[in-house]
Amino acid sequence: METESEPRFEALSAITLVTSDMERALRFYGALGFPMEYGGPNEAFTSFKIGTSYLNLIAQAHAPINGWGRVIIYVSDVDALYRKVLALGLKPAFAPSDAPWGERYFHVNDPDGHELSFARPLRRTPLAADR
Template sequence: MELGYVILYVEDLDASIAFYRDVVGLPYKFTDAGYAEFGTDGTKFALYERRRAEWLTGRAVAPGPAAEIVLVVDDVDACAARLSSAGVAVLSGPADRPWGHRTLHIADPDGFVVEFAQEIPRARSRRT
């Protein structure tokens, strides 16, 4: 099985496109019928207008930050500096995590948490 897409249902598609393109820095690909897609390696990342979700899912989709997007980057501290200089509020970090990531958290226009994660040496081992 392969994870093909991650799609967030958003309130304001234009605001969310601007956030992920201009603030986060994801390469924007296209918009079509309430759907916007970004250029990411592997799994596709996209946005879909929440108001259109009932047509797709058969029921309304409730708003709320019930998801976290994790973007793996080379330098979390450089991301933090870039985001701070752009006036983006940082929720947490940068901070070293024992599972082997240095992380930074911000929120998108719908309240979804966006984590930037840099791989670092693990401070604890996994149970098997």
């Protein structure tokens, strides 16, 4: 007799965010360097490839969604991206900082108010690992 095992979660495929203005959102994500895989300014759906996952944008097709959320994206260099964000005239919530949970990060909102957190795991030193 075969027993059925509990299904397991394997990976996050995508996050989809609603936008009220696809063209404006694409300018924002394009300026940050997000690589577009599908869609465009006149499309109702656009995907950006991030590692093995996707950040999708969908044109607002229903009533506004009320709520709050944050998308956390690991990047190779938090401070370099922060400087790029400032050079683009964007206003991050705060400068990059090291969090007690082991990440260096900062937040910036996209044009639709979605909070993006750009982060990088901190390297653990042998001394810190002993604590």
